[in-house]
Amino acid sequence: MSSERYEFFKVIQDYLTRAAKVLKLDASVELMLSQPKNELIVHFPVRMDNGEVKLFKGYRIQHSNILGPFKGGIRYHENVTLDDVKALAAMMTWKCALMRLPYGGAKGGIKFNPRNHSSAELQRITRRFAHALGSNIGPDYDIPAPDVGTNSQMMAWIMDTYMNTVGHVNKQANRGVVTGKPVSTGGTLGREKATGQGVVHCITEWARESRFSLEGSTYIVQGFGNVGQHTSTLLARYGASLVAVGDHSGYMRSPEGFNPHKLAEWVRSHGSIAGYPSGQSITREEFFSTRCDIFVPAALEGQVGEAEAQALECKLIAEGANGPTTPEGEKILLEKGITIIPDVLANSGGVTVSYYEWVQNKRSESWKLEEVDARLEDAMKRAYGEVSDFARARNVDMRIAAYCIALERLQTAYRERDIFP
């Protein structure tokens, strides 16, 4: 399924409507959450290495700040659209509410392919974008983080640009304007792997609940970037074997299992899985029909449509990516008895540890990795338990359960605060 044809925001609105029905949510709350609060589109020029000037289109969508500052990643991808960013921003609102984080939801992005640019160009693009956003971001207002195509280095550039252009007093207090920074620049230990770690906590909770042994089990992963790599290496520790993998360059299978550490190393030095000297090359269709126990989508939205759902032969899908399963695909998967741990729960480890980073910045502290890990484990297990219990008690799937829990918390805040004036 092509992500260009995927009406992502409409899909998210439909889930909101379905969950609102289950909860009998106040109509006014559903209405307020059905659209983002602010939609910012900026165009900014950047000089390329060859002297040419290019104009870039950037987005920042601020969906809700009823529970705290806007929070959400920044994506660099050639297919970024307003519709996608709106959907992703809304999902951040549900995710932060579900995880009991004092944040609202936001998302941003620039429509371009970062692979076509040098590091110097990426730095200028990132800094000009941060400058164009100006005081529309801020440590107590809207806090970006990495997403597809961005990393800790880009967060350091955004932080530095923000510190040097907005608010001259107390520069250090502005470090919290972004999370997912390098550890030496105010980041936290454990953030890099946090999303994958959270996915794996969800998988181990599911395995415990369903009395499934991960030892000797198999998994396949689509997308081998931050989320795909960390999920894969952490899951391997439980004795599970990565039997197929894919990214933007293609797909590969290895019945005896890939070494996810070595594959991650290869991707870090070569930019993709292409040319990895082990396993055999397969088609996208063959990837989705690879028999396995667990499938982790960790690439983009709209990847699992009807055809992929029909092909998939697994017990569990843990959505590392945001919005990977289409509603049509989901219907088929649920009918086949495949459990789906939904994105807003499965990949919430990233924003959870981002929150720990932000707290450390505010307090000028740096926590030990063990402390970050222990807090994340508690948070993920609690959230998984809440979603699983709700799903069972109300006879809904885990996605609707996660939405319901988040919406209930948002509704409480709206009821207490009411509408200004």
Ligand code: NAD
């Ligand atoms: P990334 O840029 O590090 O990696 C993206 C991966 O997807 C790459 O391996 C890329 O090759 C692959 N990919 C891109 N287009 C593809 C295509 N058409 N087919 C197959 N593979 C393709 O990004 P990431 O940070 O790992 O994010 C992946 C997903 O996880 C996204 O949906 C993102 O929103 C979500 N997510 C990320 C975080 C985080 O902390 N980074 C947190 C929560 C959710």
